[in-house]
Amino acid sequence: MIISFKSRGNSNFAIDTEFTGLSLNDETKNSLFDSVEDRYTKLRQSVQQFTISQIGISAFLKENDKYIAHSYNMYLFPAVFGPVDVRFMIQASSFEFQRQYDFDFNKYVYEGVSFMNEEQEKQLMAFLKRREITAGVERDIDENLVQEVCSEVAEWYTKAEVGESHTVLKNDGTRKLKYNFVFQNELRSRFEGIWTSMDEDRNLVVTKVTPEEGEKVTAKPRTDSSELHRSLTGFRRLFLLLIEQQKPLLGHNMLMDLLLIYDKFHKPLPAHYRDFKTEIHRIFPLIIDTKQISTYMIRKKIDLKFNSTLGGLYKVLSSPLGQQFVIYSPIIAHGEGFENYSHETFLPHEAGYDAYMCGYCFLRLCHIMTFMNIPSTEVVSCTFTRYLNVMKEFHNKVNIIRASVNSVNLAGSDSESQRPLVFVQSKTSSFQLSAYKLAREFSKFGTVDIRLHSRYKALVATGNIFCAKDLVQNYQNDKRMSVQYYSRWKHSPYVRPALLTGIVVSGGLCLWALWYSRKNNT
16 A cells, blocks of 8 residues: 555655553553663563554655645554464553544454564464474364365365366355465375365365376465465565655654554564664654654744644644644645545544544644744745755654653764752651652642652652752741752762762871871881
């Protein structure tokens, strides 16, 4: 479906994923203390255990003065054949959330497109080269049906002439390609004088052949092996086409999406963040997160009254006010045959719809950013190249939720921690600190995370400088505890003792040097 986009220069792809779980356990929950490496490690642990249940892709193609959206929504289910049989976890709250938005669980299981990553594909290729793949290998093959078919072929074979054919399994529309492959292997291994094939209606046919003919056809490459390979790799083939396109890849708050598509379609996630960062930038050189753009515009107080959630952003930007906030805003239309999202119904958390909303918002935001400080008399229709140049500061910057930094930089150095810290210390031995109680008490001032150093000391990470300032000011005269801006030299349980030890050692050396000098002088 993406092959037709190859010749288009001014195009981009927006993606979105739904998945079977978000957080593996309490230890992998987001924290304002998390460095980029910490967060990657946490997300990697979760991504390795969960899987993608639905993916959306929306391609926006520039045609004259319009952007034409081709949006796809696909249920995905992991490929199962031979050695490829992944285990994955389900987080009940995630499925409950998807159920609220009419996620079709039957379609997910029964009709989900297969997928695998590069490592699993290598295992599959090695397995398909084996000649002895029979019904015993696949656990979900009906053994009774296998025996019935073999008995039917044995009875037919004794009466058949060389060259005669017989249909043994008619296509009922439900049998998967891998079952046909296994049945053919089973029959060929049991009967030397037959050959199997699929007719144009996908029925399984056996033909009686001479031993010489049997040797010839057995030596030929199997076309059904290639067909099975294509079927089982499924979405991975489309993923490789996306890489081949080298077009801008868009998402909204997309860090988890990037880790998921890397792990499930490309390669197992590397142990170190720097290796992931290098490789994801190699395969997708230009990634843009609309969460980053919308957050920036909110800070700039653009008079559009939107929030940075994808749904909230889309509702404002698709309204008459949003479309005409800056004149000559790009025309965005659904392509022919892709009108499933052209109605007024709001379908959040359907991956295809979310991908469409993301791509739509990106184009609108590009136009606003391009002409934000330009008089309306100088606003003109804009090229996609100009949009990308205006958005350069957002290139390869991906939003990171509730961490020590606001974003990761996939094409350069990541920024240092931007979260103000405050230090809390109990004033009396009778007042012991509790992470839960502190978080509950401090939360009225903003977002906080607590890290206890002891029963009497704690470090508090705050969401912004205003929260930190309010905490320090409001607890100046508190009789239970002191709240101060954190100083690494003053409050760190590691730096201060090391510093004092250094002073003691330095002082001792000075005294020794003085004594030694006086001794020599006498």
